[in-house]
Amino acid sequence: MQELKIGFIGGGNMAEALIAGLKRGGHAGDKICVSEPQQQRRDVLASQYGVQCVAQNADTAAGADVLVLAVKPQQMQAALGGLSARLKADATVVSIAAGVTTASLHGWLGEQTHIVRVMPNTPALLGAGMSVLFSQADEVHKQRTEYVLNACGECLRVEAEKQMHAVTAVSGSGPAYFFLLAEVMQATGMKLGLDEAMAAKLAAQTALGAGKMLVESGRSAEALRHQVTSPGGTTQAALDVMYEMGMPAAVRQGVVAASKRSEELS
Numbered sequence: 001m002q003e004l005k006i007g008f009i010g011g012g013n014m015a016e017a018l019i020a021g022l023k024r025g026g027h028a029g030d031k032i033c034v035s036e037p038q039q040q041r042r043d044v045l046a047s048q049y050g051v052q053c054v055a056q057n058a059d060t061a062a063g064a065d066v067l068v069l070a071v072k073p074q075q076m077q078a079a080l081g082g083l084s085a086r087l088k089a090d091a092t093v094v095s096i097a098a099g100v101t102t103a104s105l106h107g108w109l110g111e112q113t114h115i116v117r118v119m120p121n122t123p124a125l126l127g128a129g130m131s132v133l134f135s136q137a138d139e140v141h142k143q144r145t146e147y148v149l150n151a152c153g154e155c156l157r158v159e160a161e162k163q164m165h166a167v168t169a170v171s172g173s174g175p176a177y178f179f180l181l182a183e184v185m186q187a188t189g190m191k192l193g194l195d196e197a198m199a200a201k202l203a204a205q206t207a208l209g210a211g212k213m214l215v216e217s218g219r220s221a222e223a224l225r226h227q228v229t230s231p232g233g234t235t236q237a238a239l240d241v242m243y244e245m246g247m248p249a250a251v252r253q254g255v256v257a258a259s260k261r262s263e264e265l266s
């Protein structure tokens, strides 16, 4: 996999996260090419990661074994103009744009193109992302995509494209749900007498610790919740109020709303 030539169309936040991850994993900078309209951005990426940076998307597409489409959804169609003729026949085209369907990508690039659609999330910027891929292309294209996405976190697959709506609702938008919880915990800690820095630190480190327990303990969220809730104790008092005020229902309906919005947008 380290021999693959990897191209990025768009050199923004997500492209940088993936490039940083690939470099950490030992992928050579001269095997990575980025096309990006802003000269300043090209200079930053070239000097920081030693990757090749160009202005024309066609130049990136021409040499790529894997071409990552890392522009905003509304920029996608324009960014792909004229690229299909430049792609290698066996190139893997990976779109990380939210809501852009495989059918649209095939429409813009041709039915023969090997498309993999991915939904990443923001923690990818720190190497802790959760990405999910969908593809009807051959296994080799899925494995190449996993190689790129694993560089900045974990990557799973779904078998049906319509499942991408649920993925978007849970892991795509999910970081914001945890940020809201941390925000409210911090504000309430301050109301209860903590200073801002202390309240922010307590909320953030608690989120990190709870996340690590969820990922590393091998126990379910429900089991972990029971484990830290002594009958009649402080946690029980908090959870009783949260249930009574409808927190689980609010979260459930919020996640469903995100999924519906994802359907509408695509």
Ligand SMILES: NC(=O)c1ccc[n+]([C@@H]2O[C@H](COP(=O)([O-])OP(=O)(O)OC[C@H]3O[C@@H](n4cnc5c(N)ncnc54)[C@H](OP(=O)(O)O)[C@@H]3O)[C@@H](O)[C@H]2O)c1
Binding pocket: 009, 010, 011, 012, 013, 014, 015, 035, 036, 037, 038, 041, 057, 070, 071, 072, 073, 075, 078, 079, 080, 096, 097, 098, 119, 120, 121, 122, 123, 172
């Ligand atoms: N950030 C996230 O957490 C996240 C999570 C899930 C999915 N995604 C998806 O990842 C994609 C990239 O997001 P991002 O946050 O990295 O966006 P971003 O920072 O705006 O990066 C996009 C880059 O592409 C450049 N660009 C615009 N038009 C182009 C063209 N025609 N050809 C080549 N490059 C072009 C933009 O330049 P200008 O600034 O000059 O327009 C910008 O530098 C989006 O489709 C988004 O849906 C992002």
